[in-house]
Structures are given as C-alpha cells and as structure tokens.
Amino acid sequence: MRSSLSILLFVFFVQTAHADVRVVATIKPVHGIVSAIAEGVVEPELLIDGATSPHDFSLAPSDAAALQSADLVFWIGPSLEPGLEKGIRTLAQNAEIVSLIETEGLFLLEMRDVDAFSEKSLVAKDHSGVGSHADEHDHGHETEHGHTGIDPHIWLNPENAVAMAATIRKRLSEAFPEKADILAGNFAQFEKSVESEVEAIERRLTPYAGMPFLVFHDAYQYFERRLNLAASGVIALNPEVAPGAQRLRALGELIEARKIRCLFAEPQFDPRYAEVLAESGNLTIGTLDPLGAELESDPEHYLKLLEGMTDAFERCLATTG
Template sequence: MSLLRSSIVSALLLCSTSTMALSETPNVVASIKPVHSLVATIMQGVGSPQLILEGASSPHTASFKPSQAGMLEQADIVFWVGEDLEPFLEKPIETIGSKAHAIALGEVQGVTHLAPREGGAFEAHDHDHDGHADHDDHAAHDHGDHDHGHDHEEHAHEGHDHDHEGHDHDSHAGHEHGHGEVDPHVWLDPENARAMARVITEELVEHDPDNKAAYEANLAALNARLDSETAEIRDMLAPVKDKGFIVFHDAYQYFEKRFGLAAAGSITVSPEVIPGAERVSAIKAKIGELGATCVFAEPQFEPKLIAVVTEGTNARTGTLDPLGAALPAGPDQYFGLMNDLATSLKDCLAGES
C-alpha cells in the first residue's frame, strides 16, 4: 500500500512540476506574419506565439477586433513593428495589453531606418496629415535628397556579436524618431530581421531564463539561415539589377537597398486611397520615360489600377506582397516571404512571367 501511495505522490509531483514549467513559458503575441515568424522561430521547441493579424488584411487599414482582445489581455510579451505600421494596435496595447511588455521591433537597436521617399515618381506625402488613417501620409519633414547614405553592406553579418549577456532592455527603444519620419517596412532587410530576432531572443530569455539555451540555439540557426537565404537572393537578383520597375506603394526600399535594386516610382502613397487621373497619367508617363519593365500590384489592394497605368505601355505586371499574407504562419513564413519577393521580381523583370 505504501508503494502505491509513493507512486501516486511521485506522479502528482511530476504533474505539478510539468505544470509549473508550462506556466513559466511566456504568453507571447505577435502583430503581423513576418514578426510572428521570427518569434515562432526563436520559440521552436519551447512554445508558440499567437498571431493578431491573419489573412490578407493590411496593417495600414486594419481595425482592432473584440476577438483579438483576449490575446492582449493574457499576453506577457507583445512584439509589433510600431504605430507607423500598425496604428490599429497602438491604443489596445496601451489599454487592454497594459500588463504585457510591448516591444516595437521597428525601433530597436541595430535596425537600420530609411526615410519615406517622395517627389518625382514617388508621390508627395501629405504633410498636414492628422491621425493614423494611413502610414504613408505621416511624413512631417522634407527629406530632400533621398540618397540617405545607408550602405547596407556595412551591416553585413561578419562580426555580429551574438553574446546577449548584460543586455540593457532600456535600449530596445534606442532609435528615437518622430512619428512618420521612418519607412516602417523594416523587416524586408534581412539584416534588420537579424537585429529584431536578437531582441526577441533577449526578451524571451529575460522572461524565461530556464529555456535560454533553446532560445539562443534557435537564434544561431536563424542567423545561419539568414546568411544562406541572403546569398541566394542576391545571386537570384543579380541579372536584373538594372531593370526599372514601378511598385503599388513604396514598401520595398529596405529590400531594394539590401539587394541592389531600385524602384522607379510608386503608384500611390496611401494604399487605401485611389489616386486621381493626374497621378495615373504621371505614372503612365514615367513608365514610358524610364522604359519600366514591370509594374507590381499588391494582393491587399485594388488591382485594377495596375491595368490602368500599364495600358498602352510595354510594361509587364506582377505581384509583390510585403507581408507574405498567403503563406502559412510559422517559422518558415519569413523566409518564404523573402523568397517569393525575389522570385516575383526576377520572373517579371527577366520576362519570365
């Protein structure tokens, strides 16, 4: 009988220990699929983050839903890009998610920032913009010459220090910027993704030190994959680097800078606002003037505009999705997104689509 009691006690203690270990794993929420993918990669084998914005919804125009409130209420950590990209999350994070530690990954140390482009083929921003209706109208200054001197190659992986000991979490907001002065699509530079992943790892280790070894091993694997994927994409795009193209809205300059491409212009600044006839005529003229090879649509927004601006030109059409919305959420999503962007650009610019 005593042996039976001993077995029962041992089983209960084991169950209790397992429950404690499970409860110590932080409840993590991520805003958009690329951020979720980076977090899911670091958490592999430990836990799974929740995703707020699923499907093809754009963070520029999304509304916060009651069904999403539970995620923020129960969150220990919230990873998002920031208010310029996801204005719909700003107030809910401050109120519903006030108990969570919210990290705006677009503002962390190590992330390279570019100012929004405007002028010429890049439509001028509305400098009187008030509120958060759309991120691209937030620019508050004339940035003049848009060669910002950002040589992304100086951020190459060589020499990256991945020792996280002694990290000061107050440095997470190390880059102070006025609202709207930064293009928020920072994840499209893999070196920015590397910096974001480092901070994600440090934050998880701080909340869950028992799994430090797993988090840091996952970070090392992610960095190695970023190295190989970056090299593959650079080789893929090398033959089409001199081809001009027009994008639906100017979301890709981080990707362009990293891989030596250059969009000739954008159709609209505000993805949710249809450009007027004058703007459409200007883009058509620009396509002809530059001999732009391709004009790229986005799945989240009105595709008819692409047909309008390319009518009567020799430009081919393609689709770019900066969110990878059609890809399944998870650790592979970020790499699938980057590969899809590169493939779409290569195929259209090389005349293979």
C-alpha cells in the first residue's frame, strides 16, 4: 500500500514537474511553429494576436503579466517587434529569451530600399517623367521604422521556418529533457510536412513566375525569392505611415508602366489605399496574410499560413495576363 502510494506520487511528480514551465511566443507564425514542435509537451501562450501588426505593437498590462511569468520566450527579434524590446528586457528577466533571427543556418536578406526598387521598375520601362518625381521623394523614411538592415520577415522562407524549428526543438528539449523524444519526433514530422508543402506550392506558383504585382508593405521577399515571384513595388514605404498623394501618384505610374493587374492588401492595415489604386487602375485586390493572423493558432498554423499565401497569389495573379 505504502510503496504503491509512493510510486503513484512519484509518477504524479514526474508528470507535473514541468507543468509550470511557461512558454511564450510573440507572434502567430512563431507561436504556430512552437506549437507544432511542442505538441503533446506544452501549450505555448501567444503574446501578439493576429489583429495587430508586430511593427507597431505595444505592451498591454496582460501582456506584461504573461512575460513576467514566462520561463521561455520565443520571438523573432527587435527589428520585427520593436515595441517588445524593452518589455522583454525588463519584464522577462527570469525567462530565457530566444531571438530566432539569430538562428544558425538562416537564409537572410537585406531589407530592400523599397523606394528605389519601385523606382527601378519605372526606369526599366523607360517611363517619361521619372526624373521629376524621383526628386520629390522624401528620403527620410528609412530611419523612421524598423525596416532597415536584415529583413526580419524570415519565416516566409519555408527553409528558414525549419531552421527556426530546429532551434525551438533544442531549447524545448533543454526545458523538458524527459520529453526530448517527443520533441524530436515532432520536429521530424514538421520538417517533412514543410518539405511536401513546398513541393506543392512550387507546382502551383510556377505558372506565375515573374508576373508583376504590388504588395502593401515590403514583407515578402523571402517568399518571392524562394518561389520566383517578383513584386514590382510596395504601396506603403513604411507600414506605420499611410502613403501620401504623391506616393499614390507614383504608384499609379508604376501600375501603368509595368501593366500591373494585381495588388495585395493585408489584414492588419487599412485597405483604403489599395482600393483607391485598384479602382483607378482596374486591378484585382488580393489579401496576403504574412502572419497567418486569420488562422487558428494550432500546430498546423504554419502550414496553413503557407497555403493561404499560395492561394492568395494564385487567385490574384490568375487575373493577370
């Protein structure tokens, strides 16, 4: 009786020893990858829900509490979530912070100069009037937002997501050493699913290689490069500042010069500017959801995010040509 009770207690203790290890992920794509790797081990908490852009997120008291009680925090890094930097440094003092942008083996890209890149598309078509409006541009924007240096939208390259998942598996295995086998199994499954998803995506998007389109903010070059897509320009130079009349005029010229028929809005940002442009140029508006903001937060989230992006590209670009 006594020994069976102590065995029971022992089993109980082992099973609950890590029940209070709290894992927090900042944005939905990170949360989705952590959920896939941690399935059956721990349920991560999500800090920034889908309705907010990580670029202009600021901490609410409930978020502060989540950080304060966290043991392990996964985030991309300060260049993506600048509003979290201070909170993570001061509130999550007892937690281990994993900046996934520092993951080894990531394929990294420099932030594009979106202004010049739209400009180049215009020049390439030898469009008249380029010189005059190039001089009007406001070149102060680079310092106003987080989009300089390395492009932080790293998860939009599927191989990067797998590299991040490897880091996540390693860190979770340190926190839950007795669950290392489950974590390794989940990682292997994740890697395999992403690989077959990528094959499917490649098949679906190959017909649209090189077709022109506009995106709302410059978040997609990882996805574009990997899948031979090529944005002709971006609507908002800075995701936190609405494009002005001058910018919209320049975009109108770009649309004409490149014969753009497809432009993308995003769920976190006001679609008005996309609508104005689409109307004037007779374009199709698609919605790209780089955060998977409108998807369920579950272990399948990342795969559904890739599928959603693929659906959006396929639908919008099919109207081109």
